[in-house]
Amino acid sequence: MNIENGKRFLPEGRHLMMGNVAMAEGALSSGLKFFGGYPITPSTEVIEHLAVRLPQVGGICMQMEDELASINSVIGASLVGAKSMTATSGPGLSLMVETISMAANLEVPFVFCDVQRNGPGTGFVTEPHHNDIGLVRFSGNGEFQVIALAPMTCQELFDLTITAFNYAETYRCPVYILSDAYLGHLHEIVNVPPKEEIQKRVIDRELPTPDQFIKKFTYKDDITGELVIPKPPQMGTDYCPGMFLHQPHNYEGLPTPKPMQFMEAIMDKINKNKDKICITEQYKLDDANIVIIAYGLPVRSSYRAVDIARKENIKVGIFRLVTVWPFPDKRVKEVVKDARAVIVPELNYTGYVAEQVERVTKLDTPVIKIPKVCEFHHPDDILNIIREVAK
């Protein structure tokens, strides 16, 4: 199979793309080789686009019989050394969580595109609703950490998908891209960088040198005391454990009588690398005393609201979470330290991130949620709250 086919990269320049297509193209640029999926609104365009594009680059796009099969085939392909991905929506994700938990145990790298839609149950299938934020963090049985990225433009869907694949290769944990029904169907300009530039960013699936073949799973180095995450093992090579057993295992993959050590390895490989994993952005935060913390689409409304409020001399700024999970506690704590109030506009009723923010703010700092379900935040919705707080 020749993945270095000329068709892997889009020509450099500006392309008008749908969000789901941008995500698929981002995956192809980062060397996607296997896609296993099942059609579900609103993520169907991903599998439709990849069904055309993946065979062109020597990859495989399979429409499986159900979501359970698609995620399991993705795990299988990843174990053989193919970069793999699946895309689904909330109901599909709830079917897949069992396997995600297994993949987290075996440290199988894969990327998961969650194009979120309204729920619970079937819900309004074409309406955006960031209601899987809690599910992705606490999906599956057992304890494990995940990485979740929340893009807000089609450009970011392209770029962050590459980042997601790199995270999957580096940290060997489930990596989610939290898109939604609006974003997935949004048509925007995507600036595709030259292919050399993309190639430089991409971390390829490679075998380590033969002297590193013994340790295949995350372990604590005896001398330095730091966690080492080896490269993902590949079946069909010598760099493969005798058995992939999803029980607490040691670095060789054999069951260990010390589950605590195993737990430390799979939890702390994310917890201790938060500084490297978390991507955050700041907008007019330097002198702000009112802080808006948001992720995904509500950030775009917040920009407008902040610009208007600044004209009215209200000192307000935005702290944007590009990485929702792991939650960047330290940075948020730093930002909200002197804030008069924290506003968290979210496209859900619960306020999953607002709860996390409440965890790190002082007791007397109000955390104001702006819940919206199935509709976009109008800048006025946020502005009104800002004005009220600023009074």
Add this chain to the structure above:
Amino acid sequence: MPDIGRMLPNEKPEHPYVIFSYGGSMYKNFATRFCSGCGYGIIGHIFTRIFEDEKLDPHLYPTIIGIGCYSQMLLLIHAKSQKILALHGRAPAVATGIKMANPNMKPIIFSGDGDCLGIGGNHFIHLCRRNLDCIIFIFNNSIYAMTGGQGAPTTLYGATSSTTPYKMFENRSDGVELALAAGATYVARTTVAHPRTYIKYFQKALNHKGTSVIEVITPCVTYFGRKNLDNLGAEYIEQEGEKMDTGGKMIDWIKKNTVRINQAKFMTEEELFNKYIIGEFRYQPDKPEYSEEYAKIQKIAMEEK
């Protein structure tokens, strides 16, 4: 890993193939976790034997194991084969991913009656439908043995189990019929009482390009034999039954309760009730195989401008 070697000391290997098995390579003995009278020992050793005799490349023949008692066969099968323990029922889906990502491989799937015909029925049907090049074994002991003897989709009519304490009244699911209907290209059924036939079918499946389904009838003494009488087959139903509480009695019952496919043609449905028909049901080597067909699609897509 519990120290089974110390529990069952055995100084010299009794069997020439024992050192090739995973447990044997570590402890030099037949260390298994199976109950006495279980058929999985036979199956595991036949696998190891064929793996060694046929000189199968461990890099190209991964073993995907479902959840059931046979998950413990990890200790018995060839040490060099690369093994994955899949989730309950999902082994065919994992095998699909493996086979497609590396078409040179030929996955060998171990699954049981509950795993393959119960929870993973859908994946099994679609594996057969695609005619993906792999071998799938269905180890049928007509009970959910690992969880303590609950009724399975394959439990025979009239049998007792812990979830059918009075008697089993559901219709029985037939793995072979299902595989035939779904489109598998090599379908056979054998029992652990016929190990030579099993070896023959396994070798044939290894040389076959396409989905090979081999159902193996295997005894479960602890949860099936001890609770049931050996008059479960139709023609013995008037006879007074005897408890099948040893491996030997269960093997006898399996032999008594199986009918060869040639013989079955002349028997009525009533006579075949609760019987296992053994033999080769389909061999169709010329049907297109999925990964080869997909390679053709890739070629078309690559040439397209």
